[in-house]
Amino acid sequence: MxxxxxxxxxxxxxxxxxxxxxxxxxxxxxxxxxxxxxxxxxxxxxxxxxxxxxxxxxxxxxxxxxxxxxxxxxxxxxxxxxxxxxxxxxxxxxxxxxxxxxxxxxxxxxxxxxxxxxxxxxxxxxxxxxxxxxxxxxxxxxxxxxxxxxxxxxxxxxxxxxxxxxxxxxxxxxxxxxxxxxxxxxxxxxxxxxxxxxxxxxxxxxxxxxxxxxxxxxxxxxxxxxxxxxxxxxxxxxxxxxxxxGRKVLLQVDKGDSTPGDFKLSVRNLSMTDSAGVKRLDNVSLSVRAGEIVGIAGVSGNGQSELLETLAGITPVDTGTIDLNGHTLDAEHPMNPSQVRHAGIGHIPEDRHRMGLINTFSAYEAFVLGYHRNAEYNGTVQMNQAAIIADCQEKMERWDVRPQDPYLKTANFSGGNQQKLVIAREIEQNPDVLLIGQPTRGVDIGAIESIHQRILDMRDAGKAILLVSVELDEIRSLADRILVMFDGTIVGEVPADKADERTLGLMMANIVPDEIKALQSEEPA
Missing domain, CATH: 3.40.50.300 (P-loop containing nucleotide triphosphate hydrolases)
Known part of the structure; x- marks a missing residue:
């Protein structure tokens, strides 16, 4: 009793x-x-x-x-x-x-x-x-x-x-x-x-x-x-x-100045209408150079998801042109997600459950999703399971995935550890361009520190990174330039050093402050 x-x-x-x-x-x-x-x-x-x-x-x-x-x-x-x-x-x-x-x-x-x-x-x-x-x-x-x-x-x-x-x-x-x-x-x-x-x-x-x-x-x-x-x-x-x-944590990563190189991602006049006839992207243009992080801020549901999915080859282009690491993607030249990956593009999806993982798969199976045809994971006739498991075990240790059990079903990991599996899978492939959606959603502060540092390391290694996040602190901490989306359009751009929370919050509601309008009017065409 x-x-x-x-x-x-x-x-x-x-x-x-x-x-x-x-x-x-x-x-x-x-x-x-x-x-x-x-x-x-x-x-x-x-x-x-x-x-x-x-x-x-x-x-x-x-x-x-x-x-x-x-x-x-x-x-x-x-x-x-x-x-x-x-x-x-x-x-x-x-x-x-x-x-x-x-x-x-x-x-x-x-x-x-x-x-x-x-x-x-x-x-x-x-x-x-x-x-x-x-x-x-x-x-x-x-x-x-x-x-x-x-x-x-x-x-x-x-x-x-x-x-x-x-x-x-x-x-x-x-x-x-x-x-x-x-x-x-x-x-x-x-x-x-x-x-x-x-x-x-x-x-x-x-x-x-x-x-x-x-x-x-x-x-x-x-x-x-x-x-x-x-x-x-x-x-x-x-x-x-x-x-x-259980240890001291750096709440702010030390981000040095970026050194942008050649354009690795260019989007021109991109529009997309969904199956219900709703325009999700409306004349979107942007660019990302090697060695820089471009952040996209906005309330969830304002076209960020559709933008990432279109760039990753998941959703077809209606109108407009995308240049992905030297490859053209438009309505006449479609690319599927496998072709996009082979073009050197990594994609960390916003929704790990809907698009990043299969919950009934073991961790080692989830770890090779999309990369299962890589030579290092295959033998003469069939997949080399031992090599996949060993690689997954090594990456789980490196990324502090808990528990470090390659055989555990992904459904049995906490949300943050599921996220680490997805991020490790994409970053460890060393892409030239990395599309990131909500990288630390549901992730604890210790892991956030580690993930943010890995993203900055990718930038400093010359990778082009497009980062979508609803976390304004995250966008401000990582991005070199910040774009704001509202209702499928980009309503403005703010340099990271001028991106205070009030300004971004107003822009996310489609209110562009006068000082930002003035700043943009001064920029060369």
């Missing part, structure tokens, strides 16, 4: 001795955690530190092997998410759980319908959502299909879903990864409003600056253990990074 936890009334959530194994992997080791009512509590840690597992236990996706969970001082057995929701726990996942062709209102009531008639449920939900929207600043067009809404609105719908179901404890997993700086600022105002009304918020993020700006307390996990609990006002980025990684 489970012993009672005599939690003080001020704790909304208390964990005692939470332990969880997945086979030989000890994901959570005797975790203790106390979250005060009406506070914003941050949880940080490296990829694979056990954060997601712990949150999944709280939300009922997993059941702990041992240990106790108390909500408002009462010990509960949370065996599924239905129990968690009934106990006042809500969760907003990093990848939104929304049905795209449903309206916002339909998404909110899905699974929480009341009565026999759907119209009654919709009317009741509409009235309550209008109240919640006004109270917390979460206005959403309730009758518009989700697929037509920005990611900022979609996130508000997820928060409204949780609040509509009575959440008193709200867990947010990497909530700002797809938001503009202005949307992030609004989200934090919403969280402050929730806190003021007594809601307890647990914020999972790898962005230490946001932890320091938004939270009251922060807990640090490392290798499955809880290693520190600190008041946010009494810590800083350097201390938190060191606690997370």
């Amino acid at each position: 489970t012993a009672q936890i005599h939690s003080a009334a001020e704790y909304a959530l208390e964990l005692r001795g939470i332990d969880k194994h997945f086979g030989a992997v000890h994901a959570n080791k005797n975790i203790d955690l106390k979250v005060e009512k009406g506070t914003i509590h941050g949880i940080v840690g490296e990829n694979g530190a056990g954060k997601s597992t712990l949150m999944s236990i709280i939300y009922g996706f997993y059941e702990a092997d041992k240990g106790d969970i108390a909500i408002d001082g009462r010990v509960l057995k949370i065996r599924d998410s239905k129990t968690a929701i009934a106990s006042g726990i809500g969760m907003v996942h990093q990848h939104f759980m929304l049905i795209q062709n449903f309206t916002a209102l339909e998404n909110v009531i899905l699974g929480a319908e009341s009565g026999e008639l759907i119209d009654d449920s919709l009317d009741k939900a509409r009235a309550e959502l209008n109240r919640l929207s006004e109270e917390f600043g979460l206005s959403v067009p309730l009758d518009q299909p989700v697929e037509e809404l920005s990611v900022g609105f979609q996130q508000r719908i997820e928060i409204l879903k949780a609040l509509y179901r009575g959440a008193r404890i709200l867990i947010l997993d990497e909530p700002t990864g797809v938001l503009t700086p202005q949307e992030t600022e609004h989200l934090f105002k919403v969280l402050d409003s929730l806190k003021a009304q007594g809601t307890t918020v647990i914020l999972i993020t790898h962005k230490l600056r946001e932890i320091l700006a938004a939270t009251d307390n922060v807990s640090v996990m490392r290798r499955g253990e809880m290693v520190a609990h600190v008041k946010t006002a009494e810590t800083n980025q350097e201390e938190l990074a060191e606690l997370m990684v």
